Amino acid sequence: MTTRGRKAELKAVSGGLAGVPKCPATVPVEFAGEWDAVCIDMVERQILTTPALGLLESYLIARWTVRQCQAAIQEHGLLVSTAHAMKKPNPASGLLSKALEATARLAAELGITPAARSKSTFKPKEGGGNDGWSDLDL
Numbered sequence: 001m002t003t004r005g006r007k008a009e010l011k012a013v014s015g016g017l018a019g020v021p022k023c024p025a026t027v028p029v030e031f032a033g034e035w036d037a038v039c040i041d042m043v044e045r046q047i048l049t050t051p052a053l054g055l056l057e058s059y060l061i062a063r064w065t066v067r068q069c070q071a072a073i074q075e076h077g078l079l080v081s082t083a084h085a086m087k088k089p090n091p092a093s094g095l096l097s098k099a100l101e102a103t104a105r106l107a108a109e110l111g112i113t114p115a116a117r118s119k120s121t122f123k124p125k126e127g128g129g130n131d132g133w134s135d136l137d138l
Helices: 029-044 050-076 091-110 114-118
Strands: 079-081 087-089
Touching: 029 050, 050 091, 087 091, 091 114
Parallel strands: none
Antiparallel strands: 079 087
């Protein structure tokens, strides 16, 4: 029988990106402003790193998917007719549920939810001198 260890604690790592990177072309244009806003916030809190950029991109694509699903449900309704005139749930409802879950998970991983922001792990350490790696629980 194996035992599980404790969940790793995430900690802010100094030496993150100093500026806001260009929004990738894969992020829908209507979310470019949110890319900038989240990046600015993460830079100020010293938690924006190169690996986090992929998560941020996925987060914004999930947010776009949520909006698209909401629009499809608004246009076609919560229930749609089948070829046999039966009613079934709009397929956008299932996609919406998955996109909302992904959005919530990715926002927490990025440290941009209120709950994540309140954790000390997403707050930069005060005072310099630490390379940010020595206090990681590895």
